[in-house]
Amino acid sequence: MKSLPRLTFCMTIGLDALSLWVSSFHTNNASMLSRGEMDVTGARRVLDVLDRFNIKSTFLVPGHTALAYPNLIKEIRDRGHEFAYHGWMHEDARDFDVAGQRLIIERGLEALHIVAGVRPRGHVSPAWNMSEQAVELMEEFGFEFDGSRMATDHLPVYVRKGDKWPANGAFQFGELTDIIGIPVAWVMDDVPIFEFAWGQISGLAPSTNAAEMWHGELDFALKNCPGGVFNLTVHPQVIARGSRLNVLEQLLTRAAENSDIKFLRQSEYVDLWRAQNSRDQWRKANPELAGDGSIRALPSMVDKG
Ligand SMILES: [Zn+2]
DSSP: OOOOOSEEEEEEEEOOHHHIIISOEEEEEEHHHHGGHHHHHHHHHHHHHHHHOOOOOOEEEEHHHHHHHHHHHHHHHHOEEEHHHHHHHOOGGSSHHHHHHHHHHHHHHHHHHHHHHOOOOOOOOGGGGGOOOHHHHHHHOOOOEEEEEEEESOOOOOEEEEEEEOOTOBBBBOOEEEEEEOOOOOBBBBBHHOOBBBBBBOOOOOHHHHHHHHHHHHHHHHOOOOOEEEEEEEEEHHHTTTHHHHHHHHHHHHHHHHHTTOOHHHHHHHHHHHHOOOOHHHHHHHHHHHHOOOOSSSSHHHOOO
């Protein structure tokens, strides 16, 4: 069995394309919408960079993108990359009831199946928004991992289901599941750094800002998080511009030159990590993350029933 690298670098590519602007930005502006088309040119540039480094990555593909660009999706598959489920139209699941959320997952999976013949093992929620029922639905649909977790920076977790956060009561930790959560963070995502949309996000930072943050995170993870993952999320429509693509290439060059760092698809990393971190063993080592030992109510609240 292969062992867990000192640090795994997961290149995660959000191919939101038009769905980002239709759904997350609710635009009726054809010019704004056309920004999503840059994902096609951008994806092929990013694919060429990944090929040069022989990196196999994880593409997050909403069903809407798969239907818009089936040939691109097949090309990504044929160049050795995997897909993760990423919504039907990049929706915020909190806008839907449970039946509506189920339909979104069914459509997202159906689109990837008819276009590329694949069934993703992983779930990454659009814009990392998640409903209260998200984990139960992941179990129902058989997802093995969720790449939308922010409880840690570079180490995976086992994900809980059924957490409750009443407005006037103690946090109620739910039950631990077998789903592995891969960490993500906005500091490790290109959209808030670079993208500008009137009144919504300011972006437009110089590419050196991304370089400073990403190299700093990489150094820290390598030194302090053995067996961990540096999960960088980029979007071709954002990252594939001149100075930004240079920053990505410089980061990949540095990582590729370090024998302690290996590039893996998310599912490959999850398999290695799970083999060395059983749920019981992880639970003992991480009681707070597992939700163990909390006080669920004040005595005075219990007395009053
Ligand atoms: Zn996305």
